[in-house]
Every structure is written in C-alpha cells, then in structure tokens.
Amino acid sequence: MVRALPTIMIAAATVTDTFTPGRERYDAFLYVVPGLAAVSWGVAATLVFGAAATLVILLLEAERGVAFMPGGLAVIVLMLVISAVAAWSSAVRLSRERELRHARQVADVVQRAVQHPLPERLGPLDLHLLYETPVAGAHMSGDFYKALKVPGAVRMMIGDVQGHGLGAVESATVLLGSFREYAYTEPDLPAIARRLETAMERHTARADVRDADRFATVLLAEIPLDRPVLRLLSCGHPPPVLQPRCGPARPVAFRRVSLPVHLDLGMTDEYVVEEVPFGMGDRILMYTDGVSETRDAAGDFYPVADRLACWQDTPDRKVLPALAEDLRRYSGHGPDDDTAAVLAVRTSPPE
Template identity: 35%
Template sequence: MPPPELTPPVPPDGPDAPVPSAGDGRQSLLRVRGHSVSWLPPLALLVALVAFDLNTSGELRVISWIVLVPGIAAALCGVWTTALFALLSVLAYVAMDTTWPQQYQTGLPDFILVAAGGVLAVAVSWVRLRNERRALHMRDVAETTRRTVLRPLPPYWGGLDHAAVYLAADSVAKVGGDFYDIQPSPYGTRVLIGDVQGKGLGAVDGAAVLLSSFRESGYYESDLTTVARRLDARMLRHGFYCAQVGRDDSDRFATGVLLGFPPRTAPHGPVVLVNFGHQPPLLVGPSGVRELPPGDGLPLGLGDLSEGPAPLQRIWPAAGDTLLLVTDGVTEARDAQGEFFPLVAAVAVALAEDPGVAEPERLVAFVRDATLRHGGNHLADDTTVFAVRPAPADATDGYPFFGPPPG
C-alpha cells in the first residue's frame, strides 16, 4: 500500500498539531513527559523573591516585587492556578513584611498593590483563555472547511495511484480557491483540478460549489462532456446567486482541468481531457516530459460566451506515465529577480537524473520543494500539485457503485 497523500510541511504548532484544552492552562508549551509545568516559573520567582528579601538589609526590600508572580502566572497558567498564585503572593507578602521591624515594613500601600495585582492577573488569565478557546474554535472551523473542500483521498482511489499537496497562501485560513478531487464512477474515474479566480472566502465558496457538482455529475453522467457542461452551469448559477444577494464576487470564474480515465473493463482506452483555460497537464514518464496542448475551453462560469461545449482531448499515456497537474501558484512563482518557475525544465532535469521521480509521490514532493525554493519560501498564491496515473493491476480500492450500471 502506498503512503497517504503528501501534505505541506508545517511547524510543530501548525494546523495539524494536537492542541489540549485551554480551559485549565495546559495548552502551555512548558511540558515535561506530557505534563504541564507552566506553574514552575511563577513558583520559582515567588521562592526567589522571598529568599532574596530574607537576605537583604532593611534599606533594600524587594518583597513588593512579588506582584510579578501572579502576572507571570496569568500569561502561562489557567484561571484557578493564577488565583492560587495571587493568594500565595498576598500571604507571602504579609508574612515577610511583618517579620521586619516597623521602620522597615513597606506597609499598607504595597499590600494594596500586591492584592490589586493579583485580582488583575486573574482577570487577565480569564480573558486570555477565553480568547484562546475562540482561536482554537476558529482553527477547528478552518480545518473542517479545508477537509470539506479538499477531502482526504484513500490510496488507489478510483483505481488511480495519486499524490497531492496543497499550500494555502493564507497561512491562517489554510484554505483558498484551489481545488482537486477524484470521483470513481461506473463509467471510469473522473479527476478535477482547478483554481477559482480571486482570493478569500468567495473563492472558497466557488471551489465548494464546483466540487459538490463534480462529485454528483462525475458519478452519474456517462459522458464527460455532460459533466463539463454541468460544472460550467453550476458556476454560472453560483454567480447569479451571488449577484442576487448583493455580493461583489458575482463575476468569479474558475480555470480547471477535467480528466476521464477509462473503466477497468476497458483499461486500454484513452484518457479524455477537457481544459477550461487552465495550465496544461504534463505527461511525465520514461520517455521524458511532454506538455499537453492547452485546449480551447473557456473558464468555468464563462460558458455563456462560447458557441459550443468545451472541446475534448484524447491522450494515450504510455506505461509508467504520470499526469502532473498544477495551479498557477506553481507556474507563476517568482524568484528574487522576478523570473517565473520553469516547471517543465525543472521536471525534465530531475527526471533525467532519476527516472523514479515520475512516481506520483516523488513527483509531487519534488515540484513542491522546487517551487518553494524558487520563490524563497514565499507563496503569492494558493499552490496545488496533483499527480495521478493508473494504479497497478492488483491494486483495488473496493469502491462499491450505488448508482445505475452503465448501459
């Protein structure tokens, strides 16, 4: 079994890192063997101030600095732990101050300072944890949205060996206007990749409506041209809806590539392709790198400007060929001198050095890394790299068809 889809590298606190509950302050990075030790810095400061005050002269009193202890706890610990340190600070202040002769005591003013600082620290801790819960909730919403638009694909899904990587230009939302999917059907496996024009939630909305249409029409329609028409009509309907509700993104369109792989009952048939104004796919295999013709189809959502359906292309990949599909985040990545990333040349050089690069996983990983290097690890646009080819004959996903059989 191949490993699961590639995912972009993320830091330890990235979108897929497990995050404990923020309710008790255990979300702190101060951990030993899985247990929070966020209480250790304020406790150490408390002990240090008490010890220092005990070993100073009456002219140099530092016990009033104990007000810092609940403040540090507010930044690291939960509400109840902060309240405990606030109480300990008040008790420690009273105990230490009364041990000195009257003339050296700091007295009531500093007691009020320490008590007020403790109350304020508890309030700050409560506000911080509330904001952290809200941030965690929003991150969960963004992650759910991302997985809804770009659902994880099982190994050998639809009889295809595949790999994909998606890098969002919005490092907070982690989702944008790029989309891709594989849909098995009784008529063969359909593949879609595309890029909704623009950025923001409007682009995500456009990607979602196109994917929902593809997952239905790609399954039930026997003719790929009909699937293409349904996608274009869906984008037109979405634009009309946006105009009716007063949104300013009613004129959005999407480029894309729609592929139809033959069913396993006819494995030697051609791969049918419809290009909606998108970057042409590359065929990468033992014979080298070949860029497919661009096609004459208009972007999705502009079909009403065309006199007919988007033209079909038929290709016959050789054994071992992989179809590489990318969005313009790859082809329009610029280096410090403003030069675009030379995708075809880069893949050709890598393939000449190591023919194993043609495998979907390695090919996607190479393009991802090369694109990031070329752009200095800066993404100006959402970036998707997707590679597919027929799976080995003995590989199966066991997909059960629920709709009517072909015929």
C-alpha cells in the first residue's frame, strides 16, 4: 500500500484539479510525490516519480493557459530540487537498510552458534520447543535450553538468568558452554550442577566482565537409555509437569530444591536428584517462569499444571502452540517475562 502512494497522489491530484473550478488548484499536492516515493522506492524510481509529477504539473498549467516562461521553468527547477533531495533520502534509507540486514544476519549467526536449534529427535526422545521473545527474530535471551545425547543417556538443561539485557544473555552463554562441556564427562547431575556453579563464579571474577553478578534458576534432567526413569535436579527452577501415558498429569514433587546457581547465601548447598518413572509414551514439560508468572487481569498467576493436564492427550506438535495461544488469551498479551521457553519430551519408538 505504501509503495502505491505516489501513484495514488498523482492520480488524485490530477483528477481533482481537472474537475474543479480553475481558481481552486490542487496541483500543489504533486510536490510531495518525490518524498512519498523516497519512503519505499529506490533512487531511480524516486526520480521517475518526480519527473512524472513535474510533467503532470506542466500539463495542468498548460490547460489553464499559463505560459511556460517563467512559471513552467520555476516548476521544473523546484521539482528538480525536491526530487534530488528525495533521491538522496532514498539512497540513505537503502544504505541503512542494507546495514541493518547485514547486522541481523551476523546476529542470527552468533545467536545460533550460542543457542543451537533443538533437534526434533534425540535418541529415543521427541523434542519440541516453544521460545518466545519480545524481539522479533531473537533466538537468545536470559532463558536458555540444551539437550545432548551422551553415552548411555540424554541430558537436558533449561533455565532462566536473573534480569534482562546483554548481561543476562552473557550469563546464559556461560551456563550453556559449561553444560555442553561437562554433560559428556560428569557422572551425574549433581556434578554438572557444581560445574555450572564454578563456571558462574569464574565468569563473575573476570575483571573485564560487567553486569555479571547474576543468579540463574536451572533444571537438569537425565533420561537413561537402558532404564524407564527420569532423573531431575532443580536449582530453584519451577517444577516440570509429568504427563504419563496412563494416569493424570502432575507436577514433579521435589524433596529438596537447591538454591539457584550463583545465589550465594552463605550456606553449603546439597543437590538432591528426584527419580520418577518415565516409560514409553510418557511426556515431560519443562518451562521457565515466563510461563508460570504470567498473570491475568485480576493478577492471578497462570495455572500451568491445571492447563497442561487438560492437554493430556494432545499431540506433541499441538501442545506448545496451544499453550502459547492460551497464554495470550489468559493475559491478553502473552507471557509476562521476556521469554517463555518450554521443552516437551516424549519417549517414542524409533522411526
């Protein structure tokens, strides 16, 4: 529609000026045509629209019997100046758009290098992800996730760094890097949690790092390939919802929730792993507080477990879109946090 404005303006001004009394002139509107063209057209097209508007003005002047000299010459000179300025504006706009596209491409490559896209299948597991940010096209924020197939198991992590902005993204990057390295080598989830804690301590201790003293809630999960169980370790993270193939959906009850990573309260923390049955066809949904802290108009929090229980039999590919739409309806605008990351995992037969 915007690209059609120059043509619409030429046509409207011409018709209006032609069919109104001579003392009422509307050809002055044609002087804005080059400016309208510069908004959405290139340099050459802007000059063409300027030339077309000039020609129409001259024809309307001739129809009124106005002599070409000096009136017509003045019109040409004025339209040349306006068209030149409009063409320059168009060139500046196009240059900035190219720079912006390049910056977005670079940012996209960097984001995907840090937060790799989640595979749809990992070992015997089907993985599905909902990741929403307020910035269109963003793949990375303070919320993070990762799933890796390691010897004998699949290990996953989902978490949320305190606060917003680049500091939160940097801390999330540190935690992702640490998980990628130690998920393969550490014997259990508590060992990985300790590695995450160490990574954040070193990150904060670096003298050149600003805005790094943040904590993060983290949920670690491990699904052995030879046993129908699911092991979970929560560092201050919201409890996931387990949806067994046979039986009602329920939040996982933790005997002990450890402190968030890098939240120093001057006490020694013990990591307790919960082990729950997780057989063929079962599903686990892990989410960040961008989901659970979404509020409705009355200020009530979104009832995650109750909502997910209603979708017990909903196919994997439909559950997360249904959740996203339900969050928008519940709050009127979507998740209240910057990002909502939900990971749905279901054991299934190999394809």
